[in-house]
Amino acid sequence: MGILLQTLINGIMLGSVYAMVALGLTLIYGILNVPNFVHGTLYMIGAYIAYFAIVSFGAPYWVGLIVSLIILFAIGILLERIVFRPFYDKPLINSFIVAVGLILVLENTALSLWGPEFRQFAAPSDKVIKVMGVMITAQRIIVIVTAAVLIWLVHLFIKKTRLGSAIEATSQNPDGALLMGINISHMRGITFGIGTALAAVAAVLVGPILLIYPAMGHTVIGMAFVIIIIGGMGSFIGAVLGGYIIGILETLVTSYITNFFTEAIIFGLLVLLLAVRPTGLFGKPH
Amino acid sequence: MLLEVRHLDCYYGQSQALKEINIEVEEGECICILGANGAGKSTLLKTIAGLMKPRRGEIWFTGKRMDELPAYTIVREGITLCPEDKKIFPQMSVYKNLCLGAWIHGRKEERIKANLEHVYELFPILKERSDQDAGTLSGGEQQMLVIGRSLMSNPRLLMLDEPSLGLAPMVVNSIFETIKEINARKTTVLLVEQNASMALKIATRGYVIESGRITMAGTAEELLKNEKVKKAYLGI
Numbered sequence: 001m002g003i004l005l006q007t008l009i010n011g012i013m014l015g016s017v018y019a020m021v022a023l024g025l026t027l028i029y030g031i032l033n034v035p036n037f038v039h040g041t042l043y044m045i046g047a048y049i050a051y052f053a054i055v056s057f058g059a060p061y062w063v064g065l066i067v068s069l070i071i072l073f074a075i076g077i078l079l080e081r082i083v084f085r086p087f088y089d090k091p092l093i094n095s096f097i098v099a100v101g102l103i104l105v106l107e108n109t110a111l112s113l114w115g116p117e118f119r120q121f122a123a124p125s126d127k128v129i130k131v132m133g134v135m136i137t138a139q140r141i142i143v144i145v146t147a148a149v150l151i152w153l154v155h156l157f158i159k160k161t162r163l164g165s166a167i168e169a170t171s172q173n174p175d176g177a178l179l180m181g182i183n184i185s186h187m188r189g190i191t192f193g194i195g196t197a198l199a200a201v202a203a204v205l206v207g208p209i210l211l212i213y214p215a216m217g218h219t220v221i222g223m224a225f226v227i228i229i230i231g232g233m234g235s236f237i238g239a240v241l242g243g244y245i246i247g248i249l250e251t252l253v254t255s256y257i258t259n260f261f262t263e264a265i266i267f268g269l270l271v272l273l274l275a276v277r278p279t280g281l282f283g284k285p286h
Numbered sequence: 287m288l289l290e291v292r293h294l295d296c297y298y299g300q301s302q303a304l305k306e307i308n309i310e311v312e313e314g315e316c317i318c319i320l321g322a323n324g325a326g327k328s329t330l331l332k333t334i335a336g337l338m339k340p341r342r343g344e345i346w347f348t349g350k351r352m353d354e355l356p357a358y359t360i361v362r363e364g365i366t367l368c369p370e371d372k373k374i375f376p377q378m379s380v381y382k383n384l385c386l387g388a389w390i391h392g393r394k395e396e397r398i399k400a401n402l403e404h405v406y407e408l409f410p411i412l413k414e415r416s417d418q419d420a421g422t423l424s425g426g427e428q429q430m431l432v433i434g435r436s437l438m439s440n441p442r443l444l445m446l447d448e449p450s451l452g453l454a455p456m457v458v459n460s461i462f463e464t465i466k467e468i469n470a471r472k473t474t475v476l477l478v479e480q481n482a483s484m485a486l487k488i489a490t491r492g493y494v495i496e497s498g499r500i501t502m503a504g505t506a507e508e509l510l511k512n513e514k515v516k517k518a519y520l521g522i
Contacts, residue, residue, distance in 0.1 A: 162393070165378065165382055165385070165386060166386070166389065168375070168377075168378060169375045169378065169386050172375040172376060172377055172378065173373050173374070173375055173376075175337060175369070175373050176369075176373030176374065176375060177375075177386075178336075178337065178357045178358050179335060179337070179357075179361065179366065179367055179369065179373060179436075180361065180386045180387060180389045180390075180435075180439075181358050181359070181360075181361035181362055181389050181390040181439065182358055182386075182389055183356075183358045184358065
């Protein structure tokens with residue numbers, strides 16, 4: 001029982017990270033129709049920025065998190081404007097190639113600047129809380145709570161604000177949004193920024209638990225794509241629920257079955273699901 | 287002159303959709319554009335709305351040049367389009383769709399509220415359905431939503447692309463009644479229709495467009511009497 005509970009908490013923690021990364025990815029996909037393969041790389045950069053803020057400049061953890069959030073928001077806006085915007089009316093393969101090129105450039109820059117070694121920064125609190133015989137580190141609770149709060153805030157922003165409904169309108173019908181007088185390029189930029197900032201925050205949240213290295217985005221981006229496909233491309237609720245489900249599932253498989261081919265099992269489930277529901281759990285049929 | 291289209295040429299890739307189009311619309315008029323499928327009627331409206339860029343020619347509105355402006359600024363100048371394929375926001379409520387129509391009014395809550403009331407008065411069914419997702423509305427209700435949404439920006443020129451398309455005759459009648467009423471309240475209307483007899487009933491003047499060219503122009507009565515129009519578009 002103790003082990004199961006421990007595993008579940010770890011699963012929810014991993015799920016929180018997945019949910020944030022996948023939410024960012026699905027928001028960007030929803031409005032740009034571009035599968036943003038750079039997302040995992042930006043997640044990595046977010047972690048490094050917090051690392052340097054915290055370790056090199058001695059900033060407190062939360063300052064590091066906010067600095068990373070703001071810088072990655074700005075990077076997201078710049079990337080959309082400089083890299084992706086010229087390719088909107090071109091075939092999808094163009095932005096795909098650009099994204100893959102960007103991954104190579106950014107990752108190798110990270111590798112040559114910062115080296116391949118693993119890094120980590122300290123959690124804001126090293127307290128351990130004991131609940132029902134289970135030891136939970138404070139950082140795990142911080143990850144779970146912060147992720148839930150941020151996801152909720154993004155939800156409120158989209159559903160309750162003027163800007164949010166313009167973003168939603170642009171993702172549902174860009175021409176319709178243009179006819180309303182909405183500057184859809186702005187909406188795309190803002191969304192790209194928000195999506196990227198979400199990935200950065202996820203990375204800073206797990207920074208004290210997992211390791212930071214130039215290729216750290218690979219597994220996360222792979223999982224995030226599985227999640228948004230399972231949840232339905234572009235679906236908010238699909239990405240969030242999918243993130244938690246996959247996080248918990250992965251942790252359960254790792255601790256109870258095997259840790260050798262967890263990913264194979266998850267991808268296997270994806271194939272099965274797509275055979276039954278080709279548009280994912282919450283996707284709209286085309 | 288409210289709207290003036292001069293020597294407009296439009297292309298889809300290599301194929302020319304509009305050839306030397308000249309159109310003039312005075313404030314308060316209700317102009318209809320008749321033509322067969324693929325004649326270029328929708329292209330003309332899309333170009334005026336800024337969704338397509340002309341290759342040659344000019345579009346002037348209230349003395350200001352429009353064809354060089356980005357699409358999202360056109361509605362600020364006072365032109366709105368109710369597109370043929372509606373372009374509603376299907377997973378958003380009817381209320382939100384209408385509010386987005388007033389996007390250019392920013393945070394002028396009073397004005398938005400007044401416009402909303404006006405739209406609900408024109409189409410009471412939209413008020414009943416205000417919390418429903420727009421995608422769940424029937425075809426006729428969606429058409430009402432599109433017209434209502436476009437009125438939310440207080441346009442000086444309202445362009446309607448095939449508002450009768452796919453609707454039951456009863457619904458078509460009431461939509462046209464409403465268009466007439468909107469026009470009577472001083473909004474200029476530019477109407478594209480295949481249902482020529484309906485369109486000519488409410489229009490003051492009309493143009494006939496064939497394979498991308500204007501081939502005829504005149505008052506509604508003149509067009510109704512014209513043998514060619516009778517044969518080709520009225521089925522008489």
